[in-house]
Amino acid sequence: MNTHRIVSKMVMVTVAWCLAGAAALAAGGTLANLQTAYQGESNAKARYEAFAVKADAEGYKSVAALFRATAHSEGIHATKHAAALKKLGAVATAEVAVPEVKSTRENLEVALKGETAERTAMYPEFIKQAEADNNGKAKMSFMGALAAETEHAKLYQQALNDLDGWKATGKTFLVCEVCGYTALDAGLKKCPVCAAPRAKFDFFK
Amino acid sequence: MLKLAWLLVAASQLAVVVGCWAWNHVHHPMGNQLTGDAAGMFLAYGRLAGLLAAFAILLQLLLMGRLPWLGRTYGFDRLARAHHVLGVALVVPLLAHPVLVTLGHAAESDQSWLAQNGDFLRHWPYLWAAALGSGLMAVAIVTSVLVVRRRLKYETWYAIHLTLYLAIALVFLHQVAVGSDFTDHPWYRWYWFVLNGVVALNLAGYRFLRPLWRFHRHRFTVGRLVPETADVTSVYLEGRDLAGFPARGGQFLLVRFLARGFRWEEHPFSLSQCPDGRTLRLSIKAVGDFTRRIPALAPGTPVIVDGPHGLLTADRCRFGKVLLLAGGIGITPIRAVAEDLVRQQHDVILFYANRNRAGIVFEQELAALAAVADGRLKIHHVLSADPGWPGEQGHLDRERILRLVPDVREREVFLCGPPPMMRTLRRALADLGVPGRRIHDERFSL
Numbered sequence: 001m002n003t004h005r006i007v008s009k010m011v012m013v014t015v016a017w018c019l020a021g022a023a024a025l026a027a028g029g030t031l032a033n034l035q036t037a038y039q040g041e042s043n044a045k046a047r048y049e050a051f052a053v054k055a056d057a058e059g060y061k062s063v064a065a066l067f068r069a070t071a072h073s074e075g076i077h078a079t080k081h082a083a084a085l086k087k088l089g090a091v092a093t094a095e096v097a098v099p100e101v102k103s104t105r106e107n108l109e110v111a112l113k114g115e116t117a118e119r120t121a122m123y124p125e126f127i128k129q130a131e132a133d134n135n136g137k138a139k140m141s142f143m144g145a146l147a148a149e150t151e152h153a154k155l156y157q158q159a160l161n162d163l164d165g166w167k168a169t170g171k172t173f174l175v176c177e178v179c180g181y182t183a184l185d186a187g188l189k190k191c192p193v194c195a196a197p198r199a200k201f202d203f204f205k
Numbered sequence: 206m207l208k209l210a211w212l213l214v215a216a217s218q219l220a221v222v223v224g225c226w227a228w229n230h231v232h233h234p235m236g237n238q239l240t241g242d243a244a245g246m247f248l249a250y251g252r253l254a255g256l257l258a259a260f261a262i263l264l265q266l267l268l269m270g271r272l273p274w275l276g277r278t279y280g281f282d283r284l285a286r287a288h289h290v291l292g293v294a295l296v297v298p299l300l301a302h303p304v305l306v307t308l309g310h311a312a313e314s315d316q317s318w319l320a321q322n323g324d325f326l327r328h329w330p331y332l333w334a335a336a337l338g339s340g341l342m343a344v345a346i347v348t349s350v351l352v353v354r355r356r357l358k359y360e361t362w363y364a365i366h367l368t369l370y371l372a373i374a375l376v377f378l379h380q381v382a383v384g385s386d387f388t389d390h391p392w393y394r395w396y397w398f399v400l401n402g403v404v405a406l407n408l409a410g411y412r413f414l415r416p417l418w419r420f421h422r423h424r425f426t427v428g429r430l431v432p433e434t435a436d437v438t439s440v441y442l443e444g445r446d447l448a449g450f451p452a453r454g455g456q457f458l459l460v461r462f463l464a465r466g467f468r469w470e471e472h473p474f475s476l477s478q479c480p481d482g483r484t485l486r487l488s489i490k491a492v493g494d495f496t497r498r499i500p501a502l503a504p505g506t507p508v509i510v511d512g513p514h515g516l517l518t519a520d521r522c523r524f525g526k527v528l529l530l531a532g533g534i535g536i537t538p539i540r541a542v543a544e545d546l547v548r549q550q551h552d553v554i555l556f557y558a559n560r561n562r563a564g565i566v567f568e569q570e571l572a573a574l575a576a577v578a579d580g581r582l583k584i585h586h587v588l589s590a591d592p593g594w595p596g597e598q599g600h601l602d603r604e605r606i607l608r609l610v611p612d613v614r615e616r617e618v619f620l621c622g623p624p625p626m627m628r629t630l631r632r633a634l635a636d637l638g639v640p641g642r643r644i645h646d647e648r649f650s651l
């Protein structure tokens with residue numbers, strides 16, 4: 001009888017310890033993910049800013065506008081990730097490498113590859129982890145980034161498909177200040193992701 | 206049957222509104238918003254509160270829109286009570302919506318609740334209108350709570366309630382400008398426009414255009430004023446082509462006298478005589494500020510008439526035998542119904558309760574009606590405070606009905622009087638085995 005109770009107590013303690021351990025590990029997961037994402041967005045921002053300068057120099061005015069818009073968007077995501085990190089008691093740090101700048105066509109290909117990796121592999125994983133960790137703020141930050149990266153990839157693909165057509169100015173891109181959503185401006189009145197009104201958009205042309 | 210049908214119509218529309226909201230938020234670009242992170246849920250449920258408030262506002266407009274198809278089914282008294290209850294209940298979604306939506310957007314943009322409110326007012330389209338509109342609604346709700354309303358002059362309360370049309374227009378602007386359910390889903394937006402359009406058309410048609418059209422056609426004016434008792438005055442309305450005015454004895458009109466001191470108020474008065482094609486008679490007892498001034502009305506005063514309304518007509522009678530129960534000024538519709546019933550050869554017994562003989566309205570008229578009825582109209586005046594009265598003394602109660610109307614269970618019963626009397630009599634009639642569907646009453650408080 002007595003041994004039975006001791007054994008069951010031990011089992012309970014073990015289970016509790018395992019659960020606590022798993023939770024701690026998971027929290028570590030989202031924390032690390034936020035750092036990774038912050039690093040990624042910060043570098044993307046620097047890279048796109050450099051690409052914008054190059055596109056301007058090569059006379060791809062609309063591509064330059066697009067890169068300035070996406071750079072701004074990545075900056076917003078970096079800020080959001082940093083806020084989520086702050087809530088976990090951590091400080092966001094990033095090592096920003098000097099970006100490697102090639103021709104505008106190659107730059108677009110690099111950008112497209114990066115966005116595609118982020119949106120098909122990295123962010124979906126991070127979102128699952130944030131859900132498991134029950135970290136709403138991190139999840140929202142990741143989801144906002146994911147939604148925007150999807151649009152970025154589309155826009156890069158459009159530019160690659162018609163690079164000569166993107167030499168001229170005339171294309172305007174909007175970036176939602178609240179969530180970083182990016183799109184070709186067609187008079188959009190509200191952000192489809194966060195519902196912010198047009199007054200909350202930044203425009204790049 | 207129709208009662209259930211209209212309720213089902215309302216319920217189905219509510220289901221569409223809530224169903225679309227649920228679909229929109231489950232299939233959101235940011236994933237299912239109904240469960241999950243706090244900001245998303247604040248926004249989703251805040252929007253639901255907004256949709257429910259907007260839907261309730263549409264119902265409110267229908268409930269007080271004097272729609273004949275609703276009035277015939279439920280009676281305006283019941284609609285008015287529903288309007289009052291729903292109006293007070295509106296406080297919940299009207300408060301929840303801005304609080305929750307602000308919490309949600311504040312969390313999304315990492316700012317305080319207060320800062321988000323400032324953001325809304327400065328940068329979001331028409332949120333100033335929403336704030337102003339809901340403020341007006343709050344005032345109207347507070348002033349309609351009975352405790353407060355009793356302390357207000359009718360005109361004040363009415364003027365405040367009138368601002369609600371402006372308030373509803375103001376909040377509608379923000380619904381279609383920033384309401385995500387509408388801006389992001391064109392079908393839902395169209396549905397919303399149609400729903401609002403249907404309500405607006407009904408309201409415009411029945412509440413405003415129909416009385417104006419009737420006025421244009423009939424040119425109602427005040428004709429003779431005839432004192433009936435010390436405090437009851439009959440007002441005869443005259444007009445053109447009154448034979449074409451489809452009123453029945455027992456119905457009531459909402460009347461607005463276009464004269465100084467009268468024009469801001471609209472009150473329901475029963476027809477106290479079957480319309481004869483030349484005049485409409487309203488008999489009005491001096492019980493309040495407004496009704497005390499009735500004897501001062503000048504003949505020739507134009508009158509806007511909304512109606513006819515009400516269900517208390519001889520048509521309700523499915524049996525040959527009828528019992529009419531009236532108390533005080535409640536005699537007005539009963540008197541008119543009696544006239545119709547006698548004409549239709551029904552066997553009618555009328556109980557008329559008053560304090561004393563001087564309070565009896567239409568004593569001679571009723572006697573004259575009984576005289577031409579060949580014994581088919583029996584009248585019992587029941588007086589509660591007139592010791593010299595040779596007839597029935599005391600109150601109109603179960604014992605008296607049982608004694609004088611032993612066949613009460615075979616009769617259709619029409620009832621009109623002060624609310625406490627109506628309650629007592631309804632209980633007494635139920636006690637005597639008269640089924641509820643055979644008891645017809647009129648409370649006509651709109």
Ligand SMILES: [Fe+2]
Nearest residue numbers: 176179191194
């Ligand atoms: Fe946004």
